Amino acid sequence: MRVRLRKYQGFVQFTADGYQCQTCGERNTGAQHYISQTHHIKPRFVGGPDREENMLVMCPNCHETIQAGAMGIDYNTGRTHHVDATQKINGMKIIVKHKIGLEYVEYKNKCMYQGSFLF
Ligand SMILES: [Zn+2]
Numbered sequence: 001m002r003v004r005l006r007k008y009q010g011f012v013q014f015t016a017d018g019y020q021c022q023t024c025g026e027r028n029t030g031a032q033h034y035i036s037q038t039h040h041i042k043p044r045f046v047g048g049p050d051r052e053e054n055m056l057v058m059c060p061n062c063h064e065t066i067q068a069g070a071m072g073i074d075y076n077t078g079r080t081h082h083v084d085a086t087q088k089i090n091g092m093k094i095i096v097k098h099k100i101g102l103e104y105v106e107y108k109n110k111c112m113y114q115g116s117f118l119f
């Protein structure tokens, strides 16, 4: 895990100021860089590339949520959608300075709501 994070540290620094989570906006004040995690929107094991367009910086909570298939991204509005609309994260505007690839978001959204840990 730490090796991977080190590999993506440049991406995290470029993309997310102060390691801010790009979905909930949470900034882990005073924490070390390992609190921010790099998420591949389309997982690498199904051919998702190691490119910025396929990556998001997330806090551990949001990362766990999206990996569980409980959260997706509406590409057109740039907002999150959670399977439970009462969750605070639902409908939040994602904070991105880089371009996100539509094909990866579409893949991700197809994998939602199935309760499988694909990501
Ligand atoms: Zn978050």
Ligand SMILES: [Zn+2]
Pocket (backbone or CB within 6 Å): 038, 039, 040, 063, 067, 119
């Ligand atoms: Zn992930």
